[in-house]
Amino acid sequence: MMLRYLKLNGLAIFVASSLGLTGCGVTTSSDITIGKPFNLTGQWSGDLVDAAYGEHKIYLTLNDNGGTVTGTLAVPSHPCLGFESTEGLAGEWALTVAEGTATQAATGTSGDNPYTSIQENSNNGTLDFQTNTITEKIGEEDIDRIVYFNLNGNSDSLAGKFNGTFIGTGLACRQGIQGAIFISRT
Numbered sequence: 001m002m003l004r005y006l007k008l009n010g011l012a013i014f015v016a017s018s019l020g021l022t023g024c025g026v027t028t029s030s031d032i033t034i035g036k037p038f039n040l041t042g043q044w045s046g047d048l049v050d051a052a053y054g055e056h057k058i059y060l061t062l063n064d065n066g067g068t069v070t071g072t073l074a075v076p077s078h079p080c081l082g083f084e085s086t087e088g089l090a091g092e093w094a095l096t097v098a099e100g101t102a103t104q105a106a107t108g109t110s111g112d113n114p115y116t117s118i119q120e121n122s123n124n125g126t127l128d129f130q131t132n133t134i135t136e137k138i139g140e141e142d143i144d145r146i147v148y149f150n151l152n153g154n155s156d157s158l159a160g161k162f163n164g165t166f167i168g169t170g171l172a173c174r175q176g177i178q179g180a181i182f183i184s185r186t
Contacts, residue, residue, distance in 0.1 A: 035118055038104035038125035039155055040064040046183030048162065052172040053079055060183060062097065069100030069129055079170030080177055081131075081147065100129030126152045127160075136167055136174075145174070149181060157184045 044060040056078045062071040073095050075081040081095060104125040105111065111121030131147045145167055151160030163178035170177075 034120050034122070036123045036155065038102060038123055040069060040102050040127060040158075043186045044158075044183045045186045046181065048075055048078065048179065048181050050078065050177055050179040052177060053170060056082075058181065058183065060097070062100075064102050067102050067104075069097060069102050069127065071097040071100070073097060073131070078168070080166045080168030080173035082168070085168030085170070085173070096132040097129045098132045100127065102127050123154045124152075125154070126150070127158055131164070131166070134167055143174075147177065151181060151183070155185070159183075 040062045041064045042062060044062060046058055047055050048058040049055045056075050058073060058075045060071060060073045062069055074083070075095075076083050079085055102125060105119075105121045107119050109121060111124060113120050128148075128150050130149065134145045136143045136145055143165075145165050147162055147164035147166055149160065149162045151158040153159055159180070159182045161179070162181050163176065165176050166173050
């Protein structure tokens with residue numbers, strides 16, 4: 001009788017412990033990203049929310065080669081970056097990701113447990129890039145038009161800000177655009 005009591009009591013403790021761990025956020029092995037490197041290669045889409053022009057869909061194709069990021073981006077309906085506003089620029093309407101840098105979160109930073117040998121935040125990092133430069137000639141002066149992007153997050157979802165000037169049909173394009181960007185891997 002005592003042995004049966006100990007077995008049932010042990011089983012109850014095991015089940016309670018398992019349920020307690022589940023409630024604390026333990027994930028299945030398919031959900032684990034610990035040790036996964038920060039890499040942004042792939043198709044991305046999301047929202048670009050401009051302070052002057054509102055919300056627009058953004059689409060990116062990124063190639064992350066050891067932290068050097070290249071690719072293309074499209075914001076089809078934006079008055080400054082959209083297809084209609086840039087198609088007369090002698091074929092330069094295809095916006096590119098220029099001078100892109102992806103930086104993985106460092107060991108020992110927020111999200112990394114200093115008491116383990118594995119870097120738990122290895123899938124996190126930052127992405128900084130700019131559009132290709134279009135030089136606009138106004139009288140005798142050449143003015144470079146570039147939009148800068150600064151994002152952070154992980155290999156599946158990034159958020160951040162953008163700012164700069166570009167050529168387009170909107171009044172604020174040459175004076176300066178800015179806002180927020182939210183993208184995720186598609």
